[in-house]
Amino acid sequence: xxxxxxxxxxxxxxxxxxxxxxxxxxxxxxxxxxxxxxxxxxxxxxxxxxxxxxxxxxxxxxxxxxxxxxxxxxxxxxxxxxxxxxxxxxxxxxxxxxxxxxxxxxxxxxxxxxxxxxxxxxxxxxxxxxxxxxxxxxxxxxxxxxxxxxxxxxxxxxxxxxxxxxxxxxxxxxxxxxxxxxxxxxxxxxxxxxxxxxxxxx
Numbered sequence: 001x002x003x004x005x006x007x008x009x010x011x012x013x014x015x016x017x018x019x020x021x022x023x024x025x026x027x028x029x030x031x032x033x034x035x036x037x038x039x040x041x042x043x044x045x046x047x048x049x050x051x052x053x054x055x056x057x058x059x060x061x062x063x064x065x066x067x068x069x070x071x072x073x074x075x076x077x078x079x080x081x082x083x084x085x086x087x088x089x090x091x092x093x094x095x096x097x098x099x100x101x102x103x104x105x106x107x108x109x110x111x112x113x114x115x116x117x118x119x120x121x122x123x124x125x126x127x128x129x130x131x132x133x134x135x136x137x138x139x140x141x142x143x144x145x146x147x148x149x150x151x152x153x154x155x156x157x158x159x160x161x162x163x164x165x166x167x168x169x170x171x172x173x174x175x176x177x178x179x180x181x182x183x184x185x186x187x188x189x190x191x192x193x194x195x196x197x198x199x200x201x202x
Contacts, residue, residue, distance in 0.1 A: 008021070029147070029148045037149075041070060049101060049103055069168075081137070100121075118146040122143075181197075
């Protein structure tokens with residue numbers, strides 16, 4: 001099945017890009033990860049996750065961690081942990097009602113590159129990978145159906161200054177984020193956050 005629908009085709013015909021679009025799909029789109037794509041994803045400290053709810057309302061979320069927090073675990077599968085966030089569960093809540101997802105990976109240095117992954121996500125709280133990620137609440141697995149490199153020409157040159165202090169890792173306790181200390185939120189925090197603040201005497 002083509003990755004294009006009638007909306008894509010209408011614009012391709014308007015701007016005379018159907019031929020190159022078809023060629024890009026033929027050459028560049030795969031359902032399995034190449035060694036290069038696996039290496040880039042396994043080293044990524046961040047990616048963007050696009051989801052939509054049952055009514056089609058879209059959402060996009062930045063996901064960050066230490067390199068290795070997202071990894072390719074099969075020829076057509078990747079996995080990543082869900083870490084503590086704001087408790088809204090917009091992205092993963094969407095997965096429960098509409099499991100189709102899109103992921104965007106960007107490498108900013110050493111020749112900027114973009115990889116797009118489209119597939120079907122599932123949530124697992126008894127996954128054998130769960131214990132490999134400090135701070136993980138559950139594991140998200142994505143069965144990839146469309147994997148392709150994306151033109152990087154408009155990527156700005158950027159450098160990573162430092163990893164976030166909030167990114168879970170071995171032998172490190174992430175601090176409680178400042179916004180959770182604000183009076184309008186503090187009394188509504190989940191029990192683990194309340195216990196952590198109490199233990200810190202705050």
